[in-house]
Amino acid sequence: MAYQMNFAPVMALAPQLAEGALNTLILSGQAIVAGLAIGVVGAVGRTEGPRWLGRAVGVYVELFRNTPLLVQLFLIFFGLPYIGVRLSANAAAIIAIALNLGAYSTEILRAGLQAIPxxxxxxxxxxxxxRLQVVRYVVIVPALRIIYPALTGQLTLTLLGSSIASAISATELTAAGARIESTTFRSLETFLCIAVIYIAMTFTFRFIYWLIGLWLFRRKAPPKPSLIADVTEVSRAGA
Known part of the structure; x- marks a missing residue:
């Protein structure tokens, strides 16, 4: 007998999906802000800091880039209580995702900084x-232009990767879907709806990143356009 699709039971619980999607955005947003802050500090520390700091950042990057996010999540959520630190599922998820993103964004940002001669x-x-003009027009904008596609791609992966937080029962979209599936027993319909929501969120954020890119990299005259124009020529002559 062919399987009969029936979305009615799932749609009856649509508010739970909406709440889960909102929680996913909140959780991901907090993790992204924290992860980018870690990435900025790590990139600057690895390129401009003392040797010991660069090595310490390098160890952190390699540890978090070469272990699964799920393992990192379990270590934080189940491991920290052994040393007296107890975190809620959402707090543990935010910390784990932020540290994971921080490791990747450190290398992405470092590549951008090192690309500026x-x-x-x-x-x-x-x-x-x-110095402020040099940082703004000679370092930040050109470096960000170089790494922007890779950085925004990593942020999108972070949004999607937040679904792994359901493994510790954090309140997000995939966990909401699991609860709905256990109530309705409509597994296919439930996770098809979840997939559509994730696709909608992903394309929405990609559009937002595109708009931000247009704003950041639009052609506009800096306060001293002649100086900016001469920087490349002088640097080439000195190379």
Whole structure:
């Protein structure tokens, strides 16, 4: 007998899916903000900091990039209580996802910083630009332009990867779907709905990232356009 699709029981519990999607956005948003902050500190520390700091950041990056996120999540949620630190499922999920994203974003941001030649920075200072102008126009914007596709792709993976938090019963979309499935026994219909919601969230965020990219990288004249134009030429001459 062919399987008869029936979405009615699942749709009757649609508010739970909506609440789960909202919780996923909140959880992912908090983890992304924390992870990017870790990535910025790690990238700067690894490129500009003392050797010991660079090595410490390198160990952190390798540990978190070479172990599964699920294992990291379990270690934080089940391991920390052994040393007297008890976290809620959501707090543990945010910390684990943030640390995981921080390791990847450290390397992505470091690649962007290292892509800017030192001679180009020195040229900007030699031409009379302030350090703030050098950081903004010679370092940050060009570096961000280089890494923006990889960085936004990693943020999208972080949003999707938040579903793994359901393994410790964190309140997010996949966990909500599991509860609905156990109530309705409509597994296929439930997870088809969840897949559609994840696709909608992913494409929405990709559109937002595209709009942010247009705003960040739109062509506009800086305060000293002649200096910016001369930086590349001077740096090439000194290379």
């Amino acid at each position: 030192r001679t180009q920075i020195e040229a900007g200072l030699a031409l009379g630009m302030s």
